[in-house]
Every structure is written in C-alpha cells, then in structure tokens.
Amino acid sequence: MSKSIQSTSGTIKYRLKDVNAKAETSIVLDYSFGRNNRIKFATGYKVNPKNWDKSNQRIRAVSTLQNREKVNKDLLRYSSNFMDEVSNLTEVEKQNRKILKGLLEKIIRESEEVEKSITSFFEFADDFIKTKENQAKNISSVKLSPITVRSYKQTVNRLKDFDKKVKYNLDFEAIDLKFYYIFIQYLEENNYSINTIGKHIKNLVTILNRASEDGANTNFQYRHREFKTVSEESISIYLTELEIEALYNVDLSNTKDWELARDIFLIGYYTGQRVSDYNGIKIEQIKVFNGREVFEFTQMKTGKKVYVPIHPRIKSIMNERYEGNLPRKLNAPDINEYIKEAGRKAKIEDQISVHKTIGGEKISETVSKHTLIVSHTARRSFCTNAYLSKMPTIDIMAISGHSTEREFYKYIKVTPQERAVKIADSAFFQ
Known part of the structure; x- marks a missing residue:
C-alpha cells in the first residue's frame, strides 16, 4: 500500500534532496498533480539519509535525534494543511503552479524553527x-x-x-x-x-x-524560447591507423611525461573508453573468460558494465615500461597537453581547417593535426577505425557503450568516401 498522501487533486511525497549525501540533506515536499505536473518545495528541515525512512517518509526512531517527533509532526501538518487549502481551490487554480507554491510558502515558512531558506x-x-x-x-x-x-x-x-x-x-x-x-x-x-x-x-x-x-x-x-543554448559544430578529429602506429612507435623515453600520456592515450584507444574510465585503470579490472583476458569497466558516465578484450599492444606497454603493471593516473589537463607534444614528435602533421566563433567574430585558420589531439580523441579513433575495419557495429557499441546506432553514427568521423569504400566491400557489390 502506498505511503504517499493522495487526494483527487494530487499526491504528496517527502523526498531527500540528495539520497546519497554523506551529511545532512534537505527534506523536500514533492507534489504531483494533473498530467505530468509536479512541484518541489524545501521544507526547511535536513536529515542524514541513514536516518530517513523512505517507505514511511519520516525520520526514523533514533534516540540521538532530539527533535525527530517535532519534525515528523510538522511534515504531517504541512501536507495536511496544504491538501486542505488545495481542496478549496477551483479546478483551474489547482493547476496553477504559482498559486500552489504560494500556498506552500505560506504554510511551511510560517514555522518558527525551520532553517532559513536560500533566497539569493x-x-x-x-x-x-x-x-x-x-x-x-x-x-x-x-x-x-x-x-x-x-x-x-x-x-x-x-x-x-x-x-x-x-x-x-x-x-x-x-x-x-x-x-x-x-x-x-x-x-x-x-x-x-x-x-x-x-x-x-x-x-x-x-x-x-x-x-x-x-x-x-x-x-x-x-x-522563454529565445533563452537558448548557442553552439556551433566543433572540430573533432580521429587518428588513422597509420597515425596510431606512428604514435605507438615514436621514442619518447627522454620525455617521461609525454611517454606516460601517450601510453594512457593508447590504452584509451585500444579499449574504446572515455578518459574518466581508461585513465587510472587498475590491474584488478583484468578478468579471464574462457582463457581470454579482458578488462572490466563500469562506465562512470552511464553506469554500464562493459568487457573489452585486452589488445596485445596494451600487454606490450605493460611489460615493456611498467613491469607488467598499468600506467599510473595522470591529470586529464596534463594528458591533453602532453599528447599534443607526443603527436608532434610522431609527425602527425596533416593540416586541418578550423572554423569557430570567438568574441562574436567568425575566425578561420589552418592548424597542424597534432594540436587538436585531446584525451577524447582516443575513444573517437577507436570507434571510427573499428567501423572502417568492418567490425560489426553492434560489437563496437558493446565496447563503447553507445545506446543507439543513430548516436553511434553521429559520433564516428567517417567521410562519405570512406563509407562508400566500406559499402563497396559488402557481399551485395561483389
């Protein structure tokens, strides 16, 4: 049976602002009404999530909480008084968010002992x-x-x-x-x-x-519809297999920071993960299935768990420079700085036209490709090269974590000419 307070007008639930907070977090009144309409209002009380009874929407019976009973009584009073006020509104007023929030403001802010609400x-x-x-x-x-x-x-x-x-x-x-x-x-x-x-x-x-x-x-x-986010298409490059080969083989032993950034970047390339997942990868993430070693990732952005076969070159990097271990974590801004230098040493020098708007003015310039390499280039390069190598898209997505093919095809950087060549190799055109 639902513990929420229901009426013909709507439903009230008390929720925590941050259920995963380590310290106290605000108790929020959540009112759902009409079709897909809801408002939230801070009650002024806070509680540690471990002391919150989600099922009953009340503070637990904890002896160390001296004002527990008062808070629980106030929560019950807020919801009861609010529903009484709502019942006196017209049907049109019951759908008016400003009126409903005004009622909550009046009922909840009248309490003398609640915390000061944040207004600025x-x-x-x-x-x-x-x-x-x-x-x-x-x-x-x-x-x-x-x-x-x-x-x-x-x-x-x-x-x-x-x-x-x-x-x-x-x-x-x-x-x-x-x-x-x-x-x-x-x-x-x-x-x-x-x-x-x-x-x-x-x-x-x-x-x-x-x-x-x-x-x-x-x-x-x-x-307002005019209060909108502005944007323009940014330059997102990928490194070809030949450029990855050059980056892998370039000698960076005299510049250890560049070498470390290059090795981390290559791990990103050969795993197809985001920098938040491949930078700082641990040896404990290596699992064995049917005699084959794979990396286990729980992707930070999506929470998805993916498994990626360990590429022989990652093994070479581990054995040749890290005594069988994986490279240590490096600050993301440092990776972005050092990988550009590694790309310059590897002679990744194709000229790229860049168009962007700065200070309200459109600017065009031609830059060397290595200056555009960033940590995310590793993942985009994997997806693009894997696609061009004819790896099934569904397998690439299983590694990268893309949810839809539409999202995937928008992400990869394949020219119409490259795609035509790939299509020409299909059985239909043979």
Whole structure:
C-alpha cells in the first residue's frame, strides 16, 4: 500500500534532496498533480539519509535525534494543511503552479524553527555546486564527473565576474531575456567562443531548473524560447591507423611525461573508453573468460558494465615500461597537453581547417593535426577505425557503450568516401 498522501487533486511525497549525501540533506515536499505536473518545495528541515525512512517518509526512531517527533509532526501538518487549502481551490487554480507554491510558502515558512531558506541566486548556486561535489565524491551515488562539477563552478564564477563588472545586482528575479543578451554580449567582449558561451547558458538553465523545483525560484522567464543554448559544430578529429602506429612507435623515453600520456592515450584507444574510465585503470579490472583476458569497466558516465578484450599492444606497454603493471593516473589537463607534444614528435602533421566563433567574430585558420589531439580523441579513433575495419557495429557499441546506432553514427568521423569504400566491400557489390 502506498505511503504517499493522495487526494483527487494530487499526491504528496517527502523526498531527500540528495539520497546519497554523506551529511545532512534537505527534506523536500514533492507534489504531483494533473498530467505530468509536479512541484518541489524545501521544507526547511535536513536529515542524514541513514536516518530517513523512505517507505514511511519520516525520520526514523533514533534516540540521538532530539527533535525527530517535532519534525515528523510538522511534515504531517504541512501536507495536511496544504491538501486542505488545495481542496478549496477551483479546478483551474489547482493547476496553477504559482498559486500552489504560494500556498506552500505560506504554510511551511510560517514555522518558527525551520532553517532559513536560500533566497539569493548565488547562495543557491553555491549550495548546488557543493551538493554536486558531494555526489562526485560519493562512490555509491550516480557518478558525476569532476569535470562536470568544474564546469558548473566556471559558470557561477563567470556570473559573479559579470555581476561585479556590470553591477547588475543579479538575482532570480533579474534573470530574463534582457539579462540573457547582456550576459552573452559580456562573454563575447571577453573573447569566449560560442560553444563556451553555450555551455555557460546550459549550466545556468540547469541551476535555475533545480532552484525552481526546490521552490527557491519563481521567475520562469529563462524558459522563454529565445533563452537558448548557442553552439556551433566543433572540430573533432580521429587518428588513422597509420597515425596510431606512428604514435605507438615514436621514442619518447627522454620525455617521461609525454611517454606516460601517450601510453594512457593508447590504452584509451585500444579499449574504446572515455578518459574518466581508461585513465587510472587498475590491474584488478583484468578478468579471464574462457582463457581470454579482458578488462572490466563500469562506465562512470552511464553506469554500464562493459568487457573489452585486452589488445596485445596494451600487454606490450605493460611489460615493456611498467613491469607488467598499468600506467599510473595522470591529470586529464596534463594528458591533453602532453599528447599534443607526443603527436608532434610522431609527425602527425596533416593540416586541418578550423572554423569557430570567438568574441562574436567568425575566425578561420589552418592548424597542424597534432594540436587538436585531446584525451577524447582516443575513444573517437577507436570507434571510427573499428567501423572502417568492418567490425560489426553492434560489437563496437558493446565496447563503447553507445545506446543507439543513430548516436553511434553521429559520433564516428567517417567521410562519405570512406563509407562508400566500406559499402563497396559488402557481399551485395561483389
């Protein structure tokens, strides 16, 4: 039997803001109503997840929690009073999010002993990032990349810089289309690329969505169709088999950092994994099935478990330079820096035309291919070369973790000419 509080108007459930938090996290009232409509509102109380009874939506009977009974009574009172108020609304009012949140504001904020709610945008944003940092560190939670957390931090820092420079007095009620265009102009004047600007807008919208769900924000102008993420197609290269061969054979023994980055990169290439999975791979991940050694990965981004046969060249790298072990982990920014130098030494020098928008101006330039190599190039190179080698797409996807063929074909970098040659080798054209 459901423990949620139900009525003809909707359903109330109490949830934790972060079920995997190591410390206290907010108790949130979650109200579902109508068709696919829901609002969330912070109750002002916090609890450690280990002391929360999810089934009964109450704090457990723990002797060390002195105010447990008061909190549980308040939660029951909030939901009861709210449903009483909702029952007095018209059918149209029952679907009005602003009215419903106003009722919750009145009922919950009247309590004298609840914690002060976060009202300023920057207070909420800092709290949001802190929560995300805890999720990234918590091994039992859904994995959140430290790079993603850093991206949120960068966005909030850019907003703080903007607020200080422009003296905009930025808060929730000030985030509208006027702000949107002024903020984009500010970033363009500071020579940010269009994709970087788009990243900051996307992160801002994510923070605002969470603030709206938690009841901290009631200004929804950011949902206007013009308040959109901007982007342009970025240059994503792959290394051919000949270029991988050159990278594998180049002597980097006099530059150990470059050598380490190259070896980590090649492990990424021969496993087809993301840098968050292949950088720092452990010997314990080697498993044996039917006499064949494979790597076991639980992909950080998706949580998928995949198994990848160990390529002979990975064995060579392990035996020749690491005494049978795997190379140590290297900071991702260092991999990106050093792998470019390794590519230069390997003479990966094809000229690539690059087109991008920086500071609102379109810029075109020709650069050497090695300058575009980054850690993610390893995975893209694996997928593309495996496809060109006629490995079945379904097998490549089983290794890479792509969910759909459409997603996979969009990801790989195959020219129309290369695809035509591959098709020509099929039985139909023989």
